[in-house]
Amino acid sequence: MPSGKRPNMTGNGIESDMRILLVEDNEVLGNAVADHVADDGHTIDRARRLSEAADALAVAAYDLILLDLMLPDGLGIPFLRGRRARGDTTPVIILTALDQITERIDGLNAGADDYVVKPFDLAELSARIGSVARRYSGNPNPLIRVGPFEVDLAARSIRREGRPIPLTAREWVLFEAFLSRPNQVLSKAQLEERLWSFDAEVESNAIEVYVSRLRRKLDHTVIETVRGLGYKLGCP
DSSP: OOSSOOOOBOTTOOBOSOEEEEEOOOHHHHHHHHHHHHHTTOEEEEESSHHHHHHHHHHOOOSEEEEOSEETTEEHHHHHHHHHHTTOOOOEEEEESOOOHHHHHHHHHTTOSEEEESSOOHHHHHHHHHHHHHHHHTOOOOEEEETTEEEETTTTEEEETTEEOOOOHHHHHHHHHHHHSTTSOBOHHHHHHHHTTTOSSOOTTHHHHHHHHHHHHTOTTSEEEETTTEEEEOOO
């Protein structure tokens, strides 16, 4: 795995679809975290042992690692120290039930970027993932402006002239896709990939439906159609 890996960020400091490695042996918690992170629009791989994590890191480049500290085949702190010693700078968030201050200090000193104690709220985990990603991008501010809209990336909320505009989870995922690539045309296939985290199958007209809803809720110019190619963020 190449060192110096950074979260996929745009010039706005928005984390686009990140590839995340979850190292967690508890099936219930692991499934809940994996489902939630996927719902946030990220790609997530699972490892239940440190050996599996090492194998995954050897063949794929990750934007973030979510690391438990008590694995069946060893402890996460020595594993993290070893990665850092070999020059791996991939961001790491520790997820653990170990809540003593000395344990937190050990985790951060070993090279972790954040330390989350179990049990935790999944919404908080999303915020911490976004915070770490923005920190690596050089933009710690989750608030951006898009035309007349104020977008809070951490809260996943949009306001126009102080009035909130409610979006469903699927609508937000697509809107975030456009925010993450403001000057690029996104094909229908690329946008459909964002919805796969919600459904095993995506209906053929799903993108047209959600684009229409976003235009109706926000502004008809917020998403432009590029005939024959796809859609791009417009200039409302």
